[in-house]
Amino acid sequence: xxxxxxxxxxxxxxxxxxxxxxxxxxxxxxxxxxxxxxxxxxxxxxxxxxxxxxxxxxxxxxxxxxxxxxxxxxxxxxxxxxxxxxxxxxxxxxxxxxxxxxxxxxxxxxxxxxxxxxxxxxxxxxxxxxxxxxxxxxxxxxxxxxxxxxxxxxxxxxxxxxxxxxxxxxxxxxxxxxxxxxxxxxxxxxxxxxxxxxxxxxxxxxxxxxxxxxxxxxxxxxxxxxxxxxxxxxxxxxxxxxxxxxxxxxxxxxxxxxxxxxxxxxxxxxxxxxxxxxxxxxxxxxxxxxxxxxxxxxxxxxxxxxxxxxxxxxxxxxxxxxxxxxxxxxxxxxxxxxxxxxxxxxxxxxxxxxxxxxxxxxx
Numbered sequence: 515x516x517x518x519x520x521x522x523x524x525x526x527x528x529x530x531x532x533x534x535x536x537x538x539x540x541x542x543x544x545x546x547x548x549x550x551x552x553x554x555x556x557x558x559x560x561x562x563x564x565x566x567x568x569x570x571x572x573x574x575x576x577x578x579x580x581x582x583x584x585x586x587x588x589x590x591x592x593x594x595x596x597x598x599x600x601x602x603x604x605x606x607x608x609x610x611x612x613x614x615x616x617x618x619x620x621x622x623x624x625x626x627x628x629x630x631x632x633x634x635x636x637x638x639x640x641x642x643x644x645x646x647x648x649x650x651x652x653x654x655x656x657x658x659x660x661x662x663x664x665x666x667x668x669x670x671x672x673x674x675x676x677x678x679x680x681x682x683x684x685x686x687x688x689x690x691x692x693x694x695x696x697x698x699x700x701x702x703x704x705x706x707x708x709x710x711x712x713x714x715x716x717x718x719x720x721x722x723x724x725x726x727x728x729x730x731x732x733x734x735x736x737x738x739x740x741x742x743x744x745x746x747x748x749x750x751x752x753x754x755x756x757x758x759x760x761x762x763x764x765x766x767x768x769x770x771x772x773x774x775x776x777x778x779x780x781x782x783x784x785x786x787x788x789x790x791x792x793x794x795x796x797x798x799x800x801x802x803x804x805x806x807x808x809x810x811x812x813x814x815x816x817x818x819x820x821x822x823x824x825x826x827x828x829x830x831x832x833x834x835x836x837x838x839x840x841x842x843x844x845x846x847x848x849x850x851x852x853x854x855x856x857x858x859x860x861x862x863x864x865x866x867x868x869x870x871x872x873x874x875x876x877x
Contacts, residue, residue: 538696538703541764542681542728544779549679551780553632564675565751565810565851566605569841571826573608575817576749580609580670581617582869583747583861589619590745593668595653596627598661599676601635603628603642609672610646610653626655627664662736669746671737677752677793678785680729684762685710687720700776714795716758723762725786731796734860738800741862748860749868754788756807756856763787790858797860805859805871810845811852813870819846 539547565572584593597606606626614621626643630636636657647654658664661671684695685707693704710724713731718724737748766775768782775784790807798804806813823842827835846852859868 536699538698538705540683541695541697541702542683544697544776545681545764545784548779548782549681549784550631552783553635555780564601564605565845565855566601566608566674568844569823569838570608571819571822571838571842572814572845573605574612574822575814575819576605576672577609577612578616579749579817579869580672581613581620583670583865584617584620584623584668586866586868587668587745589623590668591623592625593620593623593670594627594664595624596629596661596664596669596671598629598671598673599679600628600630600639601674603639605672605674606639606655607642607646610643614646614650621650621653624653625665626653627658628655629658629661629664631659661733666744668744669740669748671746671748672751673748674751675753677727677730677733677750677788678754679783680727680733682725682727682764682786683710684764685724685726687718697776702776712789712792712795713799714758714791716791719759722759725760725763725789726792727786727789730788730793734793734796734802735800737860738797738802741803741860742801745862745865747862747865747868750788750793750858750860751810751813751855752788753851753854754790754807754856756791758791760787760789788856790856794858801863802860803863803865805861805867807856807858808871809848809853810855810857811848812872813857814846814852816870816872 580595584590587593595609600606606628610621610626613624628636628639630639639655643655686693686695686704688704690706692707692709694707695702696705697703710718710726712726737746740746763786764775764784765786766773766782766784768778773782775782794804794807819842823838827838830838844850857870859871861868
């Protein structure tokens with residue numbers, strides 16, 4: 515994806531009062547450029563906190579989830595355990611602590627691969643995983659900048675708050691027809707365009723902004739194609755929706771506070787809600803089986819969030835026990851992250867339903 519898009523026909527560049535004229539830039543190009551600068555220059559997780567940082571139980575449950583999937587694959591002697599967007603490495607470290615302690619045969623079989631573009635993040639991840647590499651040299655992590663460079667073979671992938679940071683495009687229907695949002699001088703401008711489409715074939719409501727995340731759809735198709743020919747499962751946990759009427763969900767955090775997304779590019783973390791309906795359709799069309807999306811609260815409770823929390827709390831100091839219970843509440847309660855975050859799994863059609871997903875209708 516180019517860092518800058520050329521000015522569209524019929525839309526002359528405007529001159530900024532504070533500098534040279536700026537060419538209109540498509541929203542997804544603006545978002546990709548701004549986030550790349552933000553993650554390359556800001557301290558880790560400056561403006562937000564993710565689930566693995568809230569409670570170690572989150573990573574332990576996902577480690578148990580991965581081990582169960584490996585068993586359902588027939589315990590292959592070599593399996594790739596990958597994470598997309600690994601942050602500080604906390605989630606993978608918590609997963610490996612559970613796996614190495616409880617399922618050593620899985621630990622002996624796995625290769626750890628991390629999809630991360632930021633050198634700052636890679637350094638933190640290497641430090642977080644160093645204790646496990648010392649005991650199991652075979653799990654020394656290998657870094658990738660894209661998912662498509664992961665090696666062939668059985669794959670178990672986890673991705674927490676990965677899809678929400680991928681750049682989106684925005685479309686709206688006006689009296690003059692379909693228009694696409696470009697960014698110019700810190701504000702939106704509209705450019706005529708063909709009608710957008712989404713893989714689920716929904717009817718687009720002209721009263722709502724239509725958001726399309728092309729990189730997320732590419733991820734879904736990539737994994738769908740892979741899982742159709744090779745055993746694998748991928749778990750995505752992110753804030754998002756399953757509605758066909760989405761509206762404008764672009765948002766920014768700067769200094770841990772909501773900010774205007776188009777101001778101070780590179781100084782704020784830009785995200786958008788994940789369209790799990792479109793993501794699921796793209797994966798299914800490529801050959802994967804889709805489970806969910808279910809709410810994060812439903813998923814984590816089904817995996818034993820409360821039971822594991824109480825096990826740890828029983829052997830902790832009063833303050834640590836209170837922190838553990840508070841963390842579990844924050845992860846699962848409907849008024850916290852429990853309903854805002856959704857969980858979806860993509861699997862090979864030959865694999866059974868993975869843990870955490872109900873057989874009935876998705877929430």
